Amino acid sequence: MSQCDLRVGVVHHLNTKPLIFGLQSLAPALRVRAGAPSQLASWLRAGQLDVALVPVLEYFSRPDYGLIAESAICGDGRVRSVLLFSRVPVERARSVSLDPESLTSNALIKVLCQKRFSIEPTWVARSQNDDPSIVLKRGGSDAAVVIGNAALAMSGRFAYEYDLGQEWWHLTGLPFVFAVWAVRRGAETGDLAEVLRCSLRLGLAHLDLIADEAARSLDLDPTLCRTYLRQMIHYDLTDRAKQGMGLFFKMCAEMGICPSSPPPDLAQWLNPPFGGR
Amino acid sequence: MSQCDLRVGVVHHLNTKPLIFGLQSLAPALRVRAGAPSQLASWLRAGQLDVALVPVLEYFSRPDYGLIAESAICGDGRVRSVLLFSRVPVERARSVSLDPESLTSNALIKVLCQKRFSIEPTWVARSQNDDPSIVLKRGGSDAAVVIGNAALAMSGRFAYEYDLGQEWWHLTGLPFVFAVWAVRRGAETGDLAEVLRCSLRLGLAHLDLIADEAARSLDLDPTLCRTYLRQMIHYDLTDRAKQGMGLFFKMCAEMGICPSSPPPDLAQWLNPPFGGR
Numbered sequence: 001m002s003q004c005d006l007r008v009g010v011v012h013h014l015n016t017k018p019l020i021f022g023l024q025s026l027a028p029a030l031r032v033r034a035g036a037p038s039q040l041a042s043w044l045r046a047g048q049l050d051v052a053l054v055p056v057l058e059y060f061s062r063p064d065y066g067l068i069a070e071s072a073i074c075g076d077g078r079v080r081s082v083l084l085f086s087r088v089p090v091e092r093a094r095s096v097s098l099d100p101e102s103l104t105s106n107a108l109i110k111v112l113c114q115k116r117f118s119i120e121p122t123w124v125a126r127s128q129n130d131d132p133s134i135v136l137k138r139g140g141s142d143a144a145v146v147i148g149n150a151a152l153a154m155s156g157r158f159a160y161e162y163d164l165g166q167e168w169w170h171l172t173g174l175p176f177v178f179a180v181w182a183v184r185r186g187a188e189t190g191d192l193a194e195v196l197r198c199s200l201r202l203g204l205a206h207l208d209l210i211a212d213e214a215a216r217s218l219d220l221d222p223t224l225c226r227t228y229l230r231q232m233i234h235y236d237l238t239d240r241a242k243q244g245m246g247l248f249f250k251m252c253a254e255m256g257i258c259p260s261s262p263p264p265d266l267a268q269w270l271n272p273p274f275g276g277r
Numbered sequence: 278m279s280q281c282d283l284r285v286g287v288v289h290h291l292n293t294k295p296l297i298f299g300l301q302s303l304a305p306a307l308r309v310r311a312g313a314p315s316q317l318a319s320w321l322r323a324g325q326l327d328v329a330l331v332p333v334l335e336y337f338s339r340p341d342y343g344l345i346a347e348s349a350i351c352g353d354g355r356v357r358s359v360l361l362f363s364r365v366p367v368e369r370a371r372s373v374s375l376d377p378e379s380l381t382s383n384a385l386i387k388v389l390c391q392k393r394f395s396i397e398p399t400w401v402a403r404s405q406n407d408d409p410s411i412v413l414k415r416g417g418s419d420a421a422v423v424i425g426n427a428a429l430a431m432s433g434r435f436a437y438e439y440d441l442g443q444e445w446w447h448l449t450g451l452p453f454v455f456a457v458w459a460v461r462r463g464a465e466t467g468d469l470a471e472v473l474r475c476s477l478r479l480g481l482a483h484l485d486l487i488a489d490e491a492a493r494s495l496d497l498d499p500t501l502c503r504t505y506l507r508q509m510i511h512y513d514l515t516d517r518a519k520q521g522m523g524l525f526f527k528m529c530a531e532m533g534i535c536p537s538s539p540p541p542d543l544a545q546w547l548n549p550p551f552g553g554r
Contacts, residue, residue: 022479025479025482025483026478026479026482027482028482194474194478195478197471197475198299198474198475198478198479201303201471201472201475202299202302202303202475202479205302205303205304205305206302
């Protein structure tokens with residue numbers, strides 16, 4: 001019953017709040033640390049965390065990671081917080097700047113450019129301090145991937161806007177998994193899986209409260225926040241979500257974006273029922 | 278995910294608070310109603326509730342009840358809130374007054390009188406309005422069963438005091454189950470079982486808070502309340518607890534206190550691993 005020494009990394013975006021709503025209340029002794037998805041990936045890799053909500057791409061790359069919970073950050077169609085803003089129709093974009101906070105969405109845009117938009121743009125690294133609006137306006141790139149709270153806030157401000165969750169859905173008909181709870185194999189997590197399940201359940205019972213608080217603190221429209229949490233983001237790692245994750249892994253592996261051998265939990269799903277490799 | 282129309286009955290004693298701590302917070306739409314154990318039994322029987330924390334004796338008597346959760350009110354030795362107060366050593370008691378709020382503890386004292394104390398007292402019904410201290414002092418009976426918050430408050434005020442949980446333990450070496458979550462078979466309970474599990478988990482994370490609030494509102498010693506919740510009451514229906522429950526059922530059935538055919542869930546445990554009847 002004790003997880004006193006466990007260090008758990010959580011994402012500081014709105015989409016994560018329902019997953020972690022009850023976390024400290026259920027397990028006051030957990031050491032919870034918040035960061036951007038890409039930071040969490042580094043911290044877990046460096047051994048500064050035991051468990052973290054990591055970008056699914058990071059999970060793909062680590063054969064020593066296991067999944068600890070059946071909760072995740074998923075979209076099934078439009079997600080509204082993983083966007084490509086563009087000054088031109090995407091089919092004509094010659095350069096795309098990537099979000100420094102992201103790993104998975106940066107990989108997703110690469111997959112989509114090849115398999116859905118049929119373009120081969122130049123990839124531009126953006127630094128943490130670059131405002132993506134300014135980068136775009138100054139012509140630093142034709143298009144820019146923006147994720148999380150920043151994407152919610154920037155929506156509607158550029159001529160072309162593509163929702164990467166929706167584009168994935170058009171390509172595959174499947175949900176897209178953005179982040180999963182990963183644990184280094186062998187770490188003693190006690191009953192953290194159940195704590196995470198109960199935490200999500202508490203969060204789902206308080207979605208409106210979470211949305212309204214976020215709307216206030218991020219200066220967003222409360223209705224947008226409520227719709228976002230209730231309809232855009234899904235928190236259960238369902239079989240269809242696993243199927244979407246498996247397909248994304250295969251595409252990333254094919255394109256050399258991640259290693260070609262999946263972590264064990266994923267390998268298991270890639271064989272029946274989701275077909276061999 | 279919806280249990281909007283479910284009517285859930287909970288006991289208003291301190292021992293129940295950890296089980297239901299997160300209930301309304303996890304499922305705001307549940308219609309929760311509190312009462313004495315014996316009241317909950319009548320309400321569930323009358324169809325005024327769908328699920329209730331009922332006295333285990335009531336559960337024994339209803340072949341149409343199922344168990345909905347692996348949480349319960351159990352003791353493993355001394356419980357402090359199910360007491361027999363007596364003016365004489367119990368071996369010399371000729372009359373015992375029963376607690377009108379109780380079903381299970383009244384049955385337990387009958388089992389203990391026969392199998393542990395070897396006495397055959399007269400059973401005196403006490404009404405809801407009779408103060409058990411006054412009944413005892415005025416000689417309305419030699420001894421009196423008192424349960425719940427009233428027992429915690431009365432402790433230490435009579436010459437002889439017996440803890441029924443401890444006496445059961447001396448008799449059998451097993452835990453005693455006082456109350457279980459029962460549901461009428463066929464009732465649609467959605468994911469209430471998981472809600473109850475998460476509710477208990479939240480309660481266990483807040484035992485000190487619950488104890489301190491109860492100490493204030495019931496004017497009891499905070500240390501007593503903390504010890505009571507942390508050490509006296511157990512909330513998991515473990516295999517040993519089920520074994521204790523099965524043995525109590527057999528004794529009650531033998532003595533004609535309950536029907537001789539157990540409800541289906543219990544019947545299952547009475548066969549191996551706990552031995553046939």
